[in-house]
Amino acid sequence: MRVHILGVRGSTPAPGPDFLRYGGHTSCLALAHDGALPTLVIDAGTGIRRLSAVLGGRPFRGSIIVGHFHWDHTQGLPFFESALSEEAVVSFLAPDQGPGGDVEAVLTRAMSPPHFPITPAQLPGTWRFAALQPGEHEIEGFRILALEIPHKGGRTFGYRVSDGKATIAYMSDHWPLSFGPGPDGLGEYHETAVALAGGADVLFHDAQYTDEELPSRAGRRGNGAGAALTAVLTRKVGGAWRTRAGYRLWPWSCASCWPRTTTSCARASAS
Numbered sequence: 379m380r381v382h383i384l385g386v387r388g389s390t391p392a393p394g395p396d397f398l399r400y401g402g403h404t405s406c407l408a409l410a411h412d413g414a415l416p417t418l419v420i421d422a423g424t425g426i427r428r429l430s431a432v433l434g435g436r437p438f439r440g441s442i443i444v445g446h447f448h449w450d451h452t453q454g455l456p457f458f459e460s461a462l463s464e465e466a467v468v469s470f471l472a473p474d475q476g477p478g479g480d481v482e483a484v485l486t487r488a489m490s491p492p493h494f495p496i497t498p499a500q501l502p503g504t505w506r507f508a509a510l511q512p513g514e515h516e517i518e519g520f521r522i523l524a525l526e527i528p529h530k531g532g533r534t535f536g537y538r539v540s541d542g543k544a545t546i547a548y549m550s551d552h553w554p555l556s557f558g559p560g561p562d563g564l565g566e567y568h569e570t571a572v573a574l575a576g577g578a579d580v581l582f583h584d585a586q587y588t589d590e591e592l593p594s595r596a597g598r599r600g601n602g603a604g605a606a607l608t609a610v611l612t613r614k615v616g617g618a619w620r621t622r623a624g625y626r627l628w629p630w631s632c633a634s635c636w637p638r639t640t641t642s643c644a645r646a647s648a649s
């Protein structure tokens with residue numbers, strides 16, 4: 379499996395020299411089978427624009443799954459050039475939002491006049507919009523486990539993706555259920571987050587705040603941002619920390635908070 383990391387920012391894109399190292403685009407990963415072009419995209423933040431260059435001008439034929447509908451996970455969609463061609467064939471899949479939550483209708487609420495010039499139905503190419511249920515799926519030749527994780531403002535899924543040789547876990551927006559003692563003093567862990575992370579080779583996880591900042595910052599803003607320490611502990615609980623020598627953590631973060639969160643990660647890893 380090859381993973382293209384095309385956007386790691388939360389909330390809103392941020393241009394400028396301060397963001398060159400970790401980038402200014404919002405969330406997007408593109409996954410490819412060995413020796414092939416990407417066919418599976420996780421999240422359609424503005425980072426998805428960069429996928430057109432990876433595809434070398436070829437039309438995109440594959441699936442886009444989003445963790446949820448927030449802007450930083452969907453706003454790149456109408457700017458993904460490789461999907462805006464008559465030869466493009468795209469399945470757009472999102473967590474089932476319940477009664478009245480038809481995927482295309484939900485997307486159209488944000489992507490239609492007067493908010494945006496066109497609707498999803500007016501995108502060129504062949505598009506299919508469908509809801510994902512929690513559970514196991516086979517999409518573009520990848521095995522995908524989708525489970526609901528805590529996040530504010532719409533149903534949110536985390537994903538675990540395997541090609542049979544490698545496994546990644548993706549939880550861009552995830553925070554503890556509560557703050558308090560718990561097994562490591564950060565509240566109780568959410569069982570689906572632990573299930574998604576356990577044994578994965580790479581965990582992609584929210585890391586906006588340090589463990590010291592999380593209770594007051596995340597609680598006050600209510601935006602669901604997780605902490606670096608939460609990520610580290612999640613993988614510990616999942617067992618991957620102990621069993622995978624090559625295991626790596628990719629914190630979803632911003633350049634300005636990166637030094638703080640990586641310090642937090644390093645401290646937690648050493649403990």
Ligand SMILES: [Zn+2]
Nearest residue numbers: 446448551602
């Ligand atoms: Zn969100």
